[in-house]
Structures are given as C-alpha cells and as structure tokens.
Amino acid sequence: MKKQFLIFMIFLPAILFAKLASADTLYYVQSNNANIRAEPSFGSRVIAKIAKGQKVAGISKQGSWIKINVDGKEGYISSLLVSTHPPIEKQSVTKTDEEEVKPTARRRASSFTSAAAARGLTDEEKKREGIEESGDYKALDKMESLKVTPAEVTKFKETGK
Amino acid sequence: MNRLYLSLTISALLLISGPGISQAAKDNWRNRASTEEVVTPNDIVAEITFGREIAARILARHKAYENPALIKYISLVGATLVQSTNRPELEFHFMVLDTDEINAYAAPGGYIFITKGALKLMKDEAELAGVIAHEVGHVTEKHVVKELKIKGTDDSSDLARLAGGSSGAARAAFGQAVEQGLELIFKDDYKKDDELQADKTSVTISALSGYDPSGLARYLNRIKPMKEKVPAPSDSTHPTFDSRISQINDAVKKDGIQTGALAKNNNRFADATKSMK
Numbered sequence: 449m450k451k452q453f454l455i456f457m458i459f460l461p462a463i464l465f466a467k468l469a470s471a472d473t474l475y476y477v478q479s480n481n482a483n484i485r486a487e488p489s490f491g492s493r494v495i496a497k498i499a500k501g502q503k504v505a506g507i508s509k510q511g512s513w514i515k516i517n518v519d520g521k522e523g524y525i526s527s528l529l530v531s532t533h534p535p536i537e538k539q540s541v542t543k544t545d546e547e548e549v550k551p552t553a554r555r556r557a558s559s560f561t562s563a564a565a566a567r568g569l570t571d572e573e574k575k576r577e578g579i580e581e582s583g584d585y586k587a588l589d590k591m592e593s594l595k596v597t598p599a600e601v602t603k604f605k606e607t608g609k
Numbered sequence: 610m611n612r613l614y615l616s617l618t619i620s621a622l623l624l625i626s627g628p629g630i631s632q633a634a635k636d637n638w639r640n641r642a643s644t645e646e647v648v649t650p651n652d653i654v655a656e657i658t659f660g661r662e663i664a665a666r667i668l669a670r671h672k673a674y675e676n677p678a679l680i681k682y683i684s685l686v687g688a689t690l691v692q693s694t695n696r697p698e699l700e701f702h703f704m705v706l707d708t709d710e711i712n713a714y715a716a717p718g719g720y721i722f723i724t725k726g727a728l729k730l731m732k733d734e735a736e737l738a739g740v741i742a743h744e745v746g747h748v749t750e751k752h753v754v755k756e757l758k759i760k761g762t763d764d765s766s767d768l769a770r771l772a773g774g775s776s777g778a779a780r781a782a783f784g785q786a787v788e789q790g791l792e793l794i795f796k797d798d799y800k801k802d803d804e805l806q807a808d809k810t811s812v813t814i815s816a817l818s819g820y821d822p823s824g825l826a827r828y829l830n831r832i833k834p835m836k837e838k839v840p841a842p843s844d845s846t847h848p849t850f851d852s853r854i855s856q857i858n859d860a861v862k863k864d865g866i867q868t869g870a871l872a873k874n875n876n877r878f879a880d881a882t883k884s885m886k
Contacts, residue, residue, distance in 0.1 A: 478695035489865030490816050500697065511863065512813050528695055528749065528813050531648075536698035539653040541661065583665025587673045591664070591704045591720070594680055596688045604685040605819070608734070608874050 472505035475514065475530035482530070484523035488513035495523050501535050542592050651761025653698050653718075656751075659759050660718025662787045663794065664702075667714055667722055670795075671706035674725055674885075680705060682881040683741075686734060687721060690742050693817035694749045701745070711832050714794050715744035717753045728882060730831055734874035738815050739825025746810030752803040753790050801848050808853055812860045821871040826857040 477500050484496040488510045498504065498518060504525065507515040513524040596604075674680070680703070687703040701719035709726040716722075721744045723737075731737050747753070793799065799807070808825065815822035833850040848856075861868060 478697050479693055487865075491865035491867060512809065512860075526693075526813055526817060528810060528817065529693065531695045533648050536648065536650055536653060538700055539650055539657060539698050540700060541654055541657045582669055583662060584668040585665050587668040588661065588665045591668070591673065591702050592700075594684060594702070594704075595700075596681070596684050601685060601688045601692065605689055608689075608819070608872050608877060 472507060472517070473532065475504050475506050475516065475525075475532060476534045477502045477504070477525075477529060478531050478535050479529045482525055484516070484518060484521075484525055486523060488515070488524040492524070496521060498525075503534075504530070649761060650698075652759075653761070655761035656754050656759050657699070657718035659754075659757075659787065659790065660716040660720050663716040663790050664718075664720035664722075666787070666791050667706070667716065667720075667794070668704070671708045671710075671722075671724070674705040674707040676705065676884060679881060679885060683723065683737070686738055687741050687745070690738060690745055690814050690818050690820075691719075693814050694745060696749050699748070701748075703741070711835060712797075713740050713744050715747040716794065717748060717751070717759065717790070719748055721745060721748075725885060727832075728885060731828060731878070731882075732831075732875070733824065734878040735815065735821040735824030735872060736828040737824070737878060738818065738820040739811050739822065740828060742811035742814040742818075742820075743807045743825060745814060746807035747799065747803070750803070750806055750810060752799055752807070753793060756793065756800075757786055757790055797847070804848050805853065805856055808857050809860050812857055812864065812866070816861075816864065816866045816871065819872050821868045821873050822866055823858065823861050823868050824873070826854045826861075829854050829857075 477498055480500050481497050482499075483494045484498060485492040486495050496518060502518070504516040504518045507517060507522070509515070509527065510524070512527050514527050514530065516523060516525050683705055684703045687701055691699075691701045696719070699719040701721060703721045703723075705728065706722050706724045708724050709729075710724050711726045711730060712724045713727055714722040721741060723740060723744075727740065728737070731740070753759075797804075811825050812822040815824065829850055833854075837850065
C-alpha cells in the first residue's frame with residue numbers, strides 16, 4: 449500500500465503541471481476596439497466587437513490568430529491587437545502636451561532633463577559623454593511636436609474609403 | 610484500498626495523457642512561455658529614452674524633409690496604422706528624411722522614418738502603409754529592445770545598469786549601446802526571423818487598418834533591382850527580396866484577405882506627394 453501511495457504521490461505534481469499547462473492564457477485587448485471573427489481569416493464574419501482593456505481567455509494560437517473565449521462564445525482575434533498584460537497608459541519622456549512648443553534645441557531641457565534624470569542621464573551629462581554632439585535634438589523636438597489628433601485620424605480614414 | 614490507489618493512479622495517467630498534454634496544450638504552453646511578459650511603465654520609459662537617442666542620431670545623419678503638408682499626410686497614414694497595434698502606451702512619431710536613399714527606419718519607442726527616395730518610388734497609399742507598417746512592426750515586436758535587453762527596472766538587465774548608472778563609464782556604455790542599436794537599424798541588420806516577422810506584421814496591420822496589404826510586396830518588387838545592386842550587410846542571415854515577397858503573398862492568402870476590397874487610395878497619395886516630385 450505504501451508503494452501505491454508513493455506512486456500516486458510521484459504522479460501528483462505531473463497532474464498539477466498538466467492542468468496548469470492546459471489553463472487558458474489571458475489576453476488583454478490593446479487597441480481601441482477589436483473584431484472577433486468566426487474563423488481565423490479576415491474573410492470570416494465578425495461575431496463580436498470588444499473594447500480596449502477587456503480580458504479574454506486564449507484557447508490556442510493559429511498563425512497570427514488567437515482562438516479565444518469571450519462571454520461564453522468562441523472566436524478568433526488578431527494576435528496583434530492583444531498582449532498578456534493590461535494596457536499601459538501612454539508614456540512619455542518629452543514635454544507635456546500643454547507646454548508651448550518653442551523652436552530651440554534647449555527649450556525642452558527642463559522636461560527632458562527631469563525624465564532623463566530619473567534614468568540618471570541629464571542633457572549636460574550626455575553632452576559631456578559626447579552623446580548629444582552626434583544627435584540632432586532640434587530636429588527631434590520638431591518631429592515630436594508634430595501630432596495628429598484622433599479626430600483628424602477619423603476624418604482621414606473616412607475620406608480614404 | 611489497493612483499488613483506490615489503482616484508480617487514482619489511472620486517473621492521474623488519464624489526466625496527463627488527456628487534454629492536459631494534448632498538442633494544442635503543448636503549443637499553448639510554448640506560446641504562453643514565449644509571449645507572456647511583464648512590462649512596467651519604467652520599461653517603456655527606458656525604451657523611449659533609448660529610442661530618442663537613436664532617432665536624434667538618425668536625424669543628424671539625414672536631414673528632416675521640410676514639407677509640413679507631406680509630413681502631416683505621412684503622420685495620418687502612420688496614426689491610422691498604429692491604432693491597430695498592441696502598443697497603446699507609445700506615442701508614435703513619423704518623419705520623412707531628405708535623402709534620395711531608398712530606405713525606412715524604426716527606432717524603439719515609436720520613431721518611424723521614411724526617405725524621400727523611397728516615397729518617390731511608391732505608387733499608392735497602400736504601398737506607403739505597407740512600408741510604414743513594416744517599420745511599426747519592428748517596434749511592436751520589440752526587435753531592438755529584445756536584442757539589446759532594454760528594461761527599465763530590472764537591475765540585472767544590461768541597459769538598466771547602463772542608463773541608470775551614475776558613473777562616466779556607465780554613461781559611455783549607454784552611448785555604446787546606442788551605437789549598437791544604430792548600427793542594427795542603419796545596416797538593416799535585423800535577424801532574418803525579425804525581418805520576416807515585421808513583414809507579416811505589416812500584412813496584418815495593413816489589413817486591420819483597411820489597406821491592401823499586398824502594397825508592401827509590390828513596393829519590394831519595384832525596388833528589388835535597385836537594392837540588390839548593393840549587397841546586404843550579412844547576406845547569409847538577411848532574407849532575400851524574393852523570399853520576403855513570397856512570404857507576404859502567402860500571408861495575404863492564408864489570412865483570407867480580399868485585397869481588391871481594401872484601399873489603395875492612389876489619388877490621395879498622388880496629391881499628397883506631388884510637391885515632392
């Protein structure tokens with residue numbers, strides 16, 4: 449009997465591991481909304497739409513599609529629209545949006561320095577290390593200041609149809 | 610009692626040989642192991658900080674093209690595409706580089722560049738979208754981030770140590786890491802798998818955004834004779850144009866994408882780029 453008990457105890461971790469391995473992977477929708485399709489194909493009909501942040505249970509992967517279960521219904525979502533972590537707020541190391549954009553390379557020193565300082569790297573330190581000399585930060589500032597609004601994107605998409 | 614243990618053991622065997630270790634479950638386990646990741650806001654800040662350095666250097670090597678209307682148009686195409694990605698934490702930025710070189714670049718954190726030379730060879734907006742989506746794919750799949758182990762808070766990671774280091778040596782090492790990233794991007798020296806993955810990602814992002822995803826293959830086919838004159842930095846590891854085009858066409862077919870029903874926007878592209886030609 450002890451032998452049989454021993455055998456069972458040996459198999460117990462395997463049982464637990466096997467059950468763990470078969471547990472669903474949880475995914476979080478990262479795009480504003482996502483279509484769930486009946487089959488793993490863009491030609492397939494949309495059976496549901498889910499919103500950013502919604503958690504779905506992944507059953508299996510098929511190429512660039514993930515078979516999921518959402519609200520008791522099975523369907524497929526593009527793997528590009530989900531991650532295994534909840535959506536993270538937009539991050540920035542540049543100036544805040546409400547600050548005025550001024551056309552000088554140094555105008556953003558305070559904002560970038562504060563973020564870079566958190567990383568242990570101020571503009572002055574970068575300059576000392578020769579990093580700044582080889583980068584065009586003025587052009588970078590300009591690039592970062594050019595933004596399009598969600599409303600402009602919506603209009604752009606509509607006029608493209 | 611013996612029967613009890615026997616039945617328990619049989620149950621255990623059944624569980625193990627059943628759904629628990631079916632092929633799907635094995636695949637699921639492998640997929641989970643490869644895709645599950647712990648990402649913190651500090652990781653993202655580290656990625657953007659690193660990407661900014663690279664972007665600034667790209668802009669030092671090639672001047673930004675002074676054409677606000679064109680940049681706005683490129684940004685709108687780019688913003689349309691990034692709505693269908695899994696990186697909402699990034700603010701993507703787009704710029705045209707004033708050079709006749711035929712190229713496009715992506716720096717971590719969401720800095721996307723396309724050259725004037727590349728734009729001149731494009732025929733429609735779907736081709737532009739395909740190229741931008743390919744570069745966006747390098748960012749969403751974190752190819753440089755993974756290659757150079759960019760993390761924000763993990764003390765064991767290389768870049769956290771370098772970027773967070775207070776010593777001159779640590780800062781110099783950070784500069785060296787930036788150089789490494791720059792070399793990877795400028796020499797287009799991504800791993801073969803990464804390059805192919807960016808192409809596949811481009812197909813999906815384009816289709817999700819309503820663009821004909823075969824635009825990238827059409828563009829690659831057009832630039833192939835010009836680009837093949839210059840050998841790739843590591844031909845043995847770099848995918849050929851033919852293999853890329855073939856894979857893109859396969860992906861379009863496999864994903865059931867009806868290209869004819871999706872946008873090319875020839876006229877809008879022609880209007881937006883006429884000032885450049």
